Amino acid sequence: MKRVTRREAIQGAATMAALPLLGMPSQSPAQSAALPAEVDVAVVGAGLAGLAAARLLQERGRSVAVVEARNRVGGRAYTDTARLGQPVDLGAAFLKSADVNPLAGEMRRREVALQSDDGDYWLFDRDRDGRLRDAATEDYDLLGLLYDRIDDALLDAKTLRADVTLASRTKLDVNGAARWADLARAMAGPLHIGIDYPQVSALDAPRLSGTGNDAWLPGGFGAWVTDYAAGLPVWLGKPVVRIDWANNGVTLATAEGQVRAEACIVTVPLGVLAAQDGILFQPALPAAQREALSRMSMGLINRIALLYEPGSFNAPANTQVLANGGGSRTFSFRLNVHNTPLVVATVGGEQARALETQGEAAMVAAARAQLKLIFGEAVDGRFLRGVASSWGQDPFSRGAVAAARPGFAVARRNAGRPLTSAAGRSRVLFAGEAFASADWAGFATGAWLSGRLAATEALRVLG
DSSP: OOOEEGGGSOTTTTOOOOOOOOOSOOOOOOOOSOOOSEEEEEEEOOBHHHHHHHHHHHHTTOOEEEEOSSSSSBTTOOEEOSSSSSOEESSOOEETTTTTOHHHHHHHHTTOOOEEOOOEEEEEEEOTTSOEEEOOHHHHHHHHHHHHHHHHHHHHHHHHTOOSBSGGGOOOOOTTOGGGHHHHHHHHTHHHHSSOGGGOBTTTSOOSOOOSOOEEOTTOHHHHHHHHTTTSOEEOSOOEEEEEOSSSSEEEEETTEEEEEEEEEEOOOHHHHTOTTSOEEESOOOHHHHHHHHTEEEEOEEEEEEEEOTTSSOSOTTEEEEETTOGGGOOEEEESGGGSSEEEEEEEHHHHHHHHHHOHHHHHHHHHHHHHHHHOHHHHTTEEEEEEOOGGGOTTTSSSEEEEOTTOTTHHHHHTOOEEOTTSOEEEEEOSGGGSOTTTTTSHHHHHHHHHHHHHHHHHHHO
């Protein structure tokens, strides 16, 4: 088996998105009392953006209430510890560019031990009979060349403000690499942001490469978020149905009561915010903001966790596996995740959408079948059980990662504009990965930064 470290091959490929999963609720801090009648700032959503906002506000001595629809905190950061008997991140899983990542810095300040992502990178190709085999050294180079071309196109688009499709700015039929083009497109589209490659915006999509110094949280990213929420005033299982901001202040309405605040920070996913049957705003969102929301969509990425007997894969921890020839139906795999007998598969775009409609068993079977093609019958015979996400059908998310459509990259900024009173005071602020800065949009780090930025603005409003 050819073994190449990620730093020697393709850094960050197909592991970019920070994704959620439906699953058994983890233990979460929560308030059992009734909702407070009034606070300085109300936060809608207990994902990382909402928790970051609440923590900063609390540290500055302001009263805050975090109102969450789910029965757990974390949103799209979730560590499942029950169903496979091993902790597995089925939401946000790693920290991109941990050496310069501000969230990694926050974790280190909290004395969290991060594990460097130095797993191997294995690439497989198909022979003339369609069977999978180890890729040759030059194949690693050819795929790396295409990967770099796509990343360069993303950088150029951002430099030139070229708001076009990524496909229109990349030529992948070069230097004999054309047969790897479909895999490169999958890595840049469905496996990256959950959008099929022809619909990816060159200006909106995040870069593929980072510094190469990515990191994992061995205890689970979602588990860390749960710990991060400790001590915060969070009320679970209380969906907000209406936000009134017409008069002085803001009032949140739930089925179990109301909360009045001087300002509100809304951190629900874009899929919920843009839904016709989502939160009702009174007055309604401005026409320009509704238009911006309509120019964005939720990319879909699902993860499938497979438990095998120990020792089934002779591979270093967190080894990444990709196979050529799948076209848009490509899976990305991680073997022996955190030195456990777990394999986590990633699937995105229309393939993810089609698979999730077939149910969890079909998703597990599809990922298992691909691994069987790569590693053979013997490995498949050691499979034990698996679980899978279905984010497109989750009413609290309705997708995985927010993306602006080609030609409408400005929609990301316009969709997150604050709602201001007649006196010009920001009453309703928006935060989350959908509204993060270009460097961190789509990542848990972006959500965290966005939440803190919204809290800073709320503090300015409060005076």
